[in-house]
Amino acid sequence: xxxxxxxxxxxxxxxxxxxxxxxxxxxxxxxxxxxxxxxxxxxxxxxxxxxxxxxxxxxxxxxxxxxxxxxxxxxxxxxxxxxxxxxxxxxxxxxxxxxxxxxxxxxxxxxxxxxxx
Amino acid sequence: xxxxxxxxxxxxxxxxxxxxxxxxxxxxxxxxxxxxxxxxxxxxxxxxxxxxxxxxxxxxxxxxxxxxxxxxxxxxxxxxxxxxxxxxxxxxxxxxxxxxxxxxxxxxxxx
Numbered sequence: 430x431x432x433x434x435x436x437x438x439x440x441x442x443x444x445x446x447x448x449x450x451x452x453x454x455x456x457x458x459x460x461x462x463x464x465x466x467x468x469x470x471x472x473x474x475x476x477x478x479x480x481x482x483x484x485x486x487x488x489x490x491x492x493x494x495x496x497x498x499x500x501x502x503x504x505x506x507x508x509x510x511x512x513x514x515x516x517x518x519x520x521x522x523x524x525x526x527x528x529x530x531x532x533x534x535x536x537x538x539x540x541x542x543x544x545x546x
Numbered sequence: 547x548x549x550x551x552x553x554x555x556x557x558x559x560x561x562x563x564x565x566x567x568x569x570x571x572x573x574x575x576x577x578x579x580x581x582x583x584x585x586x587x588x589x590x591x592x593x594x595x596x597x598x599x600x601x602x603x604x605x606x607x608x609x610x611x612x613x614x615x616x617x618x619x620x621x622x623x624x625x626x627x628x629x630x631x632x633x634x635x636x637x638x639x640x641x642x643x644x645x646x647x648x649x650x651x652x653x654x655x656x657x
Contacts (some may be wrong), residue, residue, distance in 0.1 A: 461643065463645075464645070470648045471649070471650075472548070472633065472647045472648060472650055473588065473608075473633065473635075473647045474647075475645070475646070476646070490570070504559045505582060513597060522588070524589050525613075526643045534578060534590045534593050535578070535635075535643065535645065536589050537580075537587040537589075537590075539586065540586070540587045542585075
């Protein structure tokens with residue numbers, strides 16, 4: 430299967446700082462990347478859909494000015510949590526999907542655990 | 547709208563079988579099943595496309611009933627490694643890749 434990496438795997442930051450999380454598809458070109466947030470013992474909640482070269486589409490209730498998404502290339506998408514607060518602490522997972530594949534599944538990255546103090 | 551998974555949790559002994567259900571109030575294009583272990587990212591198990599198909603891999607199989615808008619995941623002769631939270635993700639509304647996940651089913655397999 431395809432490999433998706435995320436960096437960093439975990440980050441601890443002070444309240445008010447910004448944190449950037451990178452998501453890379455290592456062995457394929459991702460038409461679309463998705464960003465999810467998962468709180469402990471809860472489901473994956475889709476935050477936004479990101480297509481290369483265009484603006485991200487945010488789900489209802491997700492602040493686009495707080496969660497900045499940039500999809501610079503077919504292999505890289507970044508999520509920046511701006512002015513992070515303790516309530517932003519969560520497990521952030523990206524996934525990648527390609528329309529050129531014979532598969533239809535999303536390939537998930539290993540996730541980034543964000544802790545805001 | 548989020549699909550409904552049942553049961554919420556199940557405890558098995560190694561070798562026993564389990565069924566996890568996923569139902570939706572919307573028409574489905576596809577159903578995707580994932581397993582997630584604690585602190586890790588979800589791992590893809592299988593995808594079922596509309597057409598009422600059934601798929602299987604080793605001792606894990608799944609069915610998709612398009613009319614009933616539901617899917618079931620069957621785990622046969624469970625192994626310790628099957629423990630984890632199982633999520634179904636559904637694609638609907640014209641998109642075959644944007645998924646909405648259920649709340650998950652926590653499966654614990656004991657020796």
